[in-house]
Amino acid sequence: MGRSTRIAAIALCLAAVPATASADQISGSGAGSIGAVDIAVGQQTAHQDPIAPCAVGSTADNRNDPVTVGTTTKFGLGTTSCKRNDDGTVSVQVSGNRFETTILKQFGGPAITARTFKSGCNSTANGSNGSMELGAVTGFTVPSSIPPNYTVTIPGANGAPPLADIVLNELVVPSPADGSLVTHAMHIKLFPQGGPASGDILVGTAACAPYGG
Template identity: 40%
Template sequence: MKLRRTLGAACLSALGMALMTVPAHAAPGDATAADYLSVPAQAAPGDAIAAGHAGTTKVGQVTVPSIAPCSTEGRMQATKSETTVADVVTYSNNKSVCTIDGVGEIATVTVTGGRYRFDALIPYGGPRIRLASFTARCETTLTGSRSTLQFTGLSGIQVPSRIPKNYVVTIPGGPGGKPKATVTFNEVITPSPPNGSMTVHLMHIRMFPAGGPTTGDSYVGTVFCSPVS
């Protein structure tokens, strides 16, 4: 029996550690993520599940729905050449592939993308945030699930050479000393109690998270895995 799950799990503490590291001789703005492993305390019944999409954005009244979504419970592969909302966001050359083995035990999802550009902060004096390319992957194991991430060509903000899970960059300059935006890399979301499943966002931009002239969220590289039990 397949148990349907959504990508929007509640954000709680994750087991283990995952570090995004800049490889030797990498260009500035390039990074990768070491394996993140989620181990179940009590797995839910059903086949393994994997799902993902290249991203989604909502800024004010503008909504960009999930781009190139795939799922082992539905469409197994999707592509989208470009999605653009002027002065807000651009996603280019996106693809997602979901797979599951014949006995329903090992499920994988791989999401890739080309150029990503977020322009919605510019009218408020913020930076244009760009990626040249990205890959997000999640796969189940017989005892849990794990994820790996990488990206190239980050500009507009800077990250250190080693980036742990849920690493947040704060962009100052909002009203009353509040942040103009936060950018979370390797955002890992797991349920409580843990069941081995997890949702991972390669990057998540929040506009004026503590209040301001508008609100907005932009996600890049979202993957979800839930193991068999």
């Protein structure tokens, strides 16, 4: 733990719309945010609603100043953009800087940082696709090319339950698939098998759907 990795990791994920849909029906929807936090350590909680949210049809562009959540988690400057294109498809782009959380240090774990992060998605005539990038990551090691839902487990000491699962390029699609997707550049799940802390930290979120305005 604690190793530093400088990467420009890029990943692409795809989801397909039902075959009965036709291209002239496309009227996409989309949303994005820099991140969100909902964590608890014992009786102490920290919560942050989505930061700098954007949405197609309402808030096309947004930005945030640095945000500190509780005493452990920080997000630097960031921007979000949610656009409907002339052909009815949508494009969502999220870009942030200087994410850091030290929530695991009190349990013997590493500080987790990302100097830069991006996530994005686009709706298409056949569904939606998503992408993400991370730069200058510390606290864990990742490959240069990140497949969907790549999970890094931060182990506990001496055989104790893991401190966290870090899911990179997390792809969330409904079942049955309808062509929509949500992608998170990073999703930190605290003590996934139970323990003194719980909750989730989301970093770089983009959501696209080909239908529904």
